[in-house]
Amino acid sequence: MKDCENLATCGFFRKHLEAKTLACQGFIRQYCQGDKQDDCKRKIYKQQHGVPASDDMLPSGQLLAGHEK
Template identity: 65%
Template sequence: MAAECELLAKCGFFKKYAESKDLACRGFIRQYCRGDGQASCKRKEYRQKHGSAPSDDMMPSGQFMSA
C-alpha cells in the first residue's frame, strides 16, 4: 500500500470530501489520496502545470463533483 499523498494537508478536495459518506468520494480518496493512483492524480498535475491548486470540487480523476 502506498503512503498518503504528501499534499493531503493542503488539498481542497481531500479537506472538503474526506468525511463524505459518498461511496465515489471514498473510492477516489482510497485510490488517489491513500493508494497507488497518486501518480495519476489530475489535481497534482493541475497544481504542477498552473502553480496553484484547482477547484476543491475537482476530483482526482479530473472530473468535477456535481452539485
C-alpha cells in the same frame, strides 16, 4: 504506499473526507492513499499551474456537479 504529499492541504481531500460519500471515499483510497496518486489530475494541475484546482475537481479530472453540502 505512502499518502499523497498534498494530503494535508488538498481541498478535495479535506472537503470530501468529511462528506464520506462512497464515491469520494473510493477516490481517496485509490488516489490520495493509494497507488494512483501520481495520476491524480489535481496533483498534475497544481504542478502545472502552481495553484490548487477547485475543491470540486475529482482526482480523475471530472468536476463534481451539484454535490451535496
